[in-house]
Structures are given as C-alpha cells and as structure tokens.
Amino acid sequence: xxxxxxxxxxxxxxxxxxxxxxxxxxxxxxxxxxxxxxxxxxxxxxxxxxxxxxxxxxxxxxxxxxxxxxxxxxxxxxxxxxxxxxxxxxxxxxxxxxxxxxxxxxxxxxxxxxxxxxxxxxxxxxxxxxxxxxxxxxxxxxxxxxxxxxxxxxxxxxxxxxxxxxxxxxxxxxxxxxxxxxxxxxxxxxxxxxxxxxxxxxxxxxxxxxxxxxxxxxxxxxxxxxxxxxxxxxxxxxxxxxxxxxxxxxxxxxxxxxxxxxxxxxxxxxxxxxxxxxxxxxxxxxxxxxxxxxxxxxxxxxxxxxxxxxxxxxxxxxxxxxxxxxxxxxxxxxxxxxxxxxxxxxxxxxxxxxxxxxxxxxxxxxxxxxxxxxxxxxxxxxxxxxxxxxxxxxxx
Amino acid sequence: xxxxxxxxxxxxxxxxxxxxxxxxxxxxxxxxxxxxxxxxxxxxxxxxxxxxxxxxxxxxxxxxxxxxxxxxxxxxxxxxxxxxxxxxxxxxxxxxxxxxxxxxxxxxxxxxxxxxxxxxxxxxxxxxxxxxxxxxxxxxxxxxxxxxxxxxxxxxxxxxxxxxxxxxxxxxxxxxxxxxxxxxxxxxxxxxxxxxxxxxxxxxxxxxxxxxxxxxxxxxxxxxx
Numbered sequence: 001x002x003x004x005x006x007x008x009x010x011x012x013x014x015x016x017x018x019x020x021x022x023x024x025x026x027x028x029x030x031x032x033x034x035x036x037x038x039x040x041x042x043x044x045x046x047x048x049x050x051x052x053x054x055x056x057x058x059x060x061x062x063x064x065x066x067x068x069x070x071x072x073x074x075x076x077x078x079x080x081x082x083x084x085x086x087x088x089x090x091x092x093x094x095x096x097x098x099x100x101x102x103x104x105x106x107x108x109x110x111x112x113x114x115x116x117x118x119x120x121x122x123x124x125x126x127x128x129x130x131x132x133x134x135x136x137x138x139x140x141x142x143x144x145x146x147x148x149x150x151x152x153x154x155x156x157x158x159x160x161x162x163x164x165x166x167x168x169x170x171x172x173x174x175x176x177x178x179x180x181x182x183x184x185x186x187x188x189x190x191x192x193x194x195x196x197x198x199x200x201x202x203x204x205x206x207x208x209x210x211x212x213x214x215x216x217x218x219x220x221x222x223x224x225x226x227x228x229x230x231x232x233x234x235x236x237x238x239x240x241x242x243x244x245x246x247x248x249x250x251x252x253x254x255x256x257x258x259x260x261x262x263x264x265x266x267x268x269x270x271x272x273x274x275x276x277x278x279x280x281x282x283x284x285x286x287x288x289x290x291x292x293x294x295x296x297x298x299x300x301x302x303x304x305x306x307x308x309x310x311x312x313x314x315x316x317x318x319x320x321x322x323x324x325x326x327x328x329x330x331x332x333x334x335x336x337x338x339x340x341x342x343x344x345x346x347x348x349x350x351x352x353x354x355x356x357x358x359x360x361x362x363x364x365x366x367x368x369x370x371x372x373x374x375x376x377x378x379x380x381x382x383x384x385x386x387x388x389x390x391x392x393x394x395x396x
Numbered sequence: 397x398x399x400x401x402x403x404x405x406x407x408x409x410x411x412x413x414x415x416x417x418x419x420x421x422x423x424x425x426x427x428x429x430x431x432x433x434x435x436x437x438x439x440x441x442x443x444x445x446x447x448x449x450x451x452x453x454x455x456x457x458x459x460x461x462x463x464x465x466x467x468x469x470x471x472x473x474x475x476x477x478x479x480x481x482x483x484x485x486x487x488x489x490x491x492x493x494x495x496x497x498x499x500x501x502x503x504x505x506x507x508x509x510x511x512x513x514x515x516x517x518x519x520x521x522x523x524x525x526x527x528x529x530x531x532x533x534x535x536x537x538x539x540x541x542x543x544x545x546x547x548x549x550x551x552x553x554x555x556x557x558x559x560x561x562x563x564x565x566x567x568x569x570x571x572x573x574x575x576x577x578x579x580x581x582x583x584x585x586x587x588x589x590x591x592x593x594x595x596x597x598x599x600x601x602x603x604x605x606x607x608x609x610x611x612x613x614x615x616x617x618x619x620x621x
Contacts, residue, residue: 005496008499009498012497012498291492291494295494296494298488300482301479303476387450
C-alpha cells in the first residue's frame with residue numbers, strides 16, 4: 001500500500017521524478033564505479049599472481065619481481081639452499097631481459113620487421129607465466145612468442161628469428177637465431193608488450209648473465225603455511241627478498257593508496273550528492289503536501305503511516321534510480337576500462353574496474369539507505385508539528 | 397429521541413504564543429453537541445471558529461477549561477490516542493478539500509478506512525456506498541483534478557463519513573464553492589442530518605448557517621449569541 005501510493009505520487013509529477021531518478025542513477029553509477037576502482041587493481045593483480053600457482057617469490061634484496069633490472073647472482077646456489085628448507089617443494093628461476101627480435105634472414109640486405117621486447121628465460125616445464133595457445137613450449141634454440149608479436153613479424157611455428165641483446169636497431173645483426181616453437185598468452189604482459197619466452201639457459205647465455213635470475217618462484221609443499229616457509233627461507237639466506245603472494249598484494253595495495261583515496265573521496269561525494277538530491281526532493285514534496293499532511297493528521301491517520309508514505313517515495317526513487325545507476329556503472333566501467341587498458345606498464349590481466357556483486361550491492365544499498373534517511377528527515381520534521389501549526393503553514 | 401452528549405466544551409480557553417505576544421483565541425467558551433445536532437458556528441474571520449472546531453475534534457487542546465468527547469477528557473489523552481479517537485469518531489471536512497491529487501475519489505474515501513484497518517473488500521464496498529450517498533456514483537474513478545469544486549467537496553464529505561463517525565465537523569465547507577455548489581452541499585448536510593448524522597459547521601455563509609438546526613455566533617473568542 002505504501003509503495004503503491006508512493007509510485008502514484010511519483011507518477012503524478014513525472015518530470016520531477018524522471019530528473020530525480022536520473023540524478024540518483026548518476027550518483028549511484030559514480031559510487032559503484034569508485035568502489036570497483038578502489039579495489040579493482042588490487043583484486044585483479046592478486047588473482048593474476050595466484051593464477052601462476054607458486055606461493056612465494058624471491059627477488060633481489062629490497063625489490064619486487066619486475067621492479068628493477070637487478071638480478072640475483074648465484075641463483076643455482078640459492079636454489080640448493082632454498083630447496084633444502086622444509087616446506088619448499090621447488091624453486092623456479094626466471095630471467096627477464098630486453099631483446100631485439102628481428103624477422104628475416106641475416107644474409108638478406110634488410111630485415112622484414114623488428115621489435116624490442118621483454119624476454120623471459122624460464123624452465124618450460126615449471127612455469128605459470130604463460131598459457132600455450134599454439135605449438136609447443138620452447139626447447140633449446142627455440143622461442144615462444146606472443147600472438148601480437150607473431151602478427152607483427154609474420155612469424156609462424158618453425159620460422160627463425162634473430163635475437164639481439166642490444167637495444168639499438170640501427171645495426172642489422174644478431175647474437176643468436178631461434179626457431180619459433182609456438183604462441184602463448186603471457187600473464188603479466190601489458191598491451192604494448194609482446195613478450196617472448198625461451199629456455200633460461202639460452203637467455204642467460206645470450207645476455208651474458210650466467211647463473212643469474214631476475215626473480216624466482218617457490219612452490220610450497222601441501223600442509224605448510226606460506227608465511228612460515230617464507231620465514232624459514234629468510235632465516236637461511238639474507239641475500240634475497242622472499243615474499244608471499246599476500247605480501248606482494250599488500251605492497252601493491254600500498255602503492256595504489258592514491259587510487260583508493262581518490263576513489264573514496266569521489267564515492268563520498270557521490271553519496272553526498274545522492275543524499276542532498278533526495279533530501280531536497282523529499283523536502284519539496286513534503287512542503288507541497290503540507291495541507292494534505294495536516295488533513296491526514298487531522299482525520300486521524302497515524303504519524304507513522306504518513307512518515308511511511310513519504311519515506312516510501314524516497315525509497316522508490318532511490319530503488320529505481322539505484323537500479324538504473326548500477327546498469328550505468330557497468331557500462332561506464334567497461335568504457336573506462338577500454339580507455340585505461342593502455343595505461344603504461346600495466347599487465348592486461350590487471351584491471352582497474354573489477355565487477356563484483358559485493359561492490360554493486362554495496363553501492364546500491366548505500367544509495368538506498370542514504371536516500372531513505374535523507375527522505376525521512378523532512379517527513380519526521382513535518383509530522384512532528386502540531387496539526388494546527390501544519391494547517392497554518394499550509395494555509396498562511 | 398434519546399439524545400447523547402457527544403462533546404462537551406466547558407469554559408475552554410485557548411492561547412497561542414506568537415513571538416513575544418500571547419493571543420487568546422478562545423475565552424472561556426462553553427458548547428455542548430448532542431447526537432442529531434446540526435450546529436452552525438458563525439462569526440467574522442479570526443473570531444475563533446476554527447479553533448473551536450479544532451478543540452471539538454481533539455486536533456488541539458484547551459489551555460484552560462475542559463473538553464470531553466464521549467465522556468473522555470481530551471486533555472488527558474496522548475496525541476496519538478486523540479488521533480485514533482478522531483479516526484473512528486470524528487469526520488473532518490476542510491475548506492480546501494485536501495484530497496490526495498494522485499488518488500481517485502474512491503481511493504481518497506478509502507484512506508481513513510485503510511488507516512482504521514478495515515479489510516480491503518469491505519473498504520471498497522463502504523467507500524462506494526458513501527460516494528453513492530453523496531451523489532458521486534458516476535465519479536468513483538475520477539481524480540480530484542477531473543472533478544469540479546463542489547464534487548471535490550462531496551468527495552471530502554464522503555471521506556469524513558467513511559468511518560461512520562459520531563460527529564462530522566466542517567470548517568468553511570463552502571468557502572471555495574460558488575452559490576449553486578454551496579446550496580447542494582447544504583442540501584447534502586441537511587439530508588445527512590435528517591438520517592442521523594451529527595454536524596457542526598463553521599461558516600461565514602449566513603444562508604448556509606440559516607439551514608442548520610441551531611446556530612451560535614463566536615465573536616472575539618466568546619459566544620455572542
């Protein structure tokens with residue numbers, strides 16, 4: 001009955017209702033998007049980390065993986081030490097190195113296409129950094145490439161590519177030739193990157209970084225807590241940084257605190273706008289209906305019932321506006337995500353806006369709660385007045 | 397006819413504070429309304445007619461003196477208890493009708509029935525019957541904007557009658573109506589009174605007042621005659 005009366009009251013003033021619903025929808029969309037933005041990068045980054053399947057990371061002292069070009073020396077020795085720690089199943093070293101890759105034969109006068117890119121040297125049997133799309137993992141003298149790189153170089157499995165460690169493109173020459181073994185999607189590739197992978201030993205030899213790794217992934221045996229294994233490793237070697245996935249996520253979270261603060265401020269502004277909008281509309285509605293409210297009170301309709309009717313209007317406005325707002329927020333999030341996908345240095349698996357039922361429900365719930373509270377105040381104020389005072393205000 | 401005292405006002409005074417000034421709207425007024433009465437309360441603007449009606453209805457309470465409704469002292473009742481009493485025992489008609497514009501005539505009349513928790517089916521039947529009684533059987537689904545002033549006032553009268561109250565109070569019921577519509581409202585009130593409805597009407601309209609069974613004139617917060 002209350003909702004039905006509220007809907008009729010809102011239909012009675014269609015323009016005001018449509019404008020208010022529009023305002024609530026925009027405020028809800030903004031709030032919802034800010035909630036998604038606030039935790040999106042952190043959540044998607046954590047999910048990408050977990051998808052790799054190793055619980056601990058080893059990196060040069062004071063850094064995170066991919067943070068710097070520093071390497072861990074004597075990785076073989078460190079591997080032996082770490083693998084002797086109880087709870088460690090194995091350690092997989094990875095070397096990251098910038099390579100110049102050129103398609104075409106070295107004896108031809110000009111290369112057909114070249115590209116500088118990130119190369120990962122790894123053990124193809126023990127990795128989680130890529131998903132094979134075509135062909136096979138790289139063996140000795142082979143290279144696995146990103147599909148975009150394959151398109152750029154017009155390279156197919158079996159084709160040979162020239163690999164140069166120099167970052168200069170003005171000289172045509174190569175330090176090694178590798179055969180394309182297939183294509184793969186890389187977990188931490190950015191949209192501009194076209195990463196490649198080759199066996200660790202090949203990349204170490206090519207870059208002159210024998211027995212070095214940029215970072216290593218450590219798998220923890222079942223039944224062992226990653227944090228206690230991390231502490232055990234830290235106790236046996238102080239030359240490297242050992243972090244759990246939760247630790248990495250925490251550090252990333254700290255670095256993204258600006259995003260969270262910005263999102264929190266904008267979310268608060270959205271809520272404030274929604275509450276002011278509903279409060280104003282409710283106050284205007286109450287003011288318009290003072291005579292009717294006075295008459296209803298005089299007739300004997302209870303204060304609670306009148307407040308319920310007036311508040312139901314706010315609830316319906318927020319409910320409908322919030323519903324449109326959630327839909328709008330999803331559309332806006334997709335659009336913004338497509339723009340921000342080119343954000344420099346951010347892997348494609350990491351997203352700014354992560355749709356989650358929790359964020360959407362929180363945004364919707366907050367807008368409805370704040371809107372109803374904002375609508376409740378003018379209703380309570382009006383019905384607290386004496387009936388004679390209400391009549392006096394309605395008919396001065 | 398065995399007449400029961402519905403409301404007894406005994407030396408009632410009502411003061412209002414307007415800033416630093418105390419305005420005495422009623423000065424020791426005494427009135428008794430019995431079943432079957434049709435009392436017209438006349439007097440100039442600001443004489444205290446509306447205040448007297450508000451005291452009779454329990455919308456307001458006296459500053460001094462006593463108002464008893466069906467034997468109960470209204471001053472001793474809470475605001476919500478007086479509201480509940482009004483809902484069942486008092487029907488109110490206002491000069492500006494105060495109908496809900498988005499509801500139909502039928503739904504407006506159903507409002508006090510719904511507030512009194514009358515079941516939906518019975519509510520509809522009673523609202524339809526009372527609208528038929530005021531001559532609006534063919535206007536049940538019309539909204540106030542689709543009705544004339546006289547028809548709106550008849551809807552408001554139907555709303556006042558819906559809960560079968562002991563007393564119907566009307567404050568300037570013809571104040572917004574033309575002469576023809578005013579006459580129809582008077583005829584309706586006379587018919588209602590003839591069939592047992594007790595009425596108290598505050599009015600400027602002396603022709604209307606002449607149609608009542610009894611008349612008092614309030615001047616400066618006192619009964620002049």
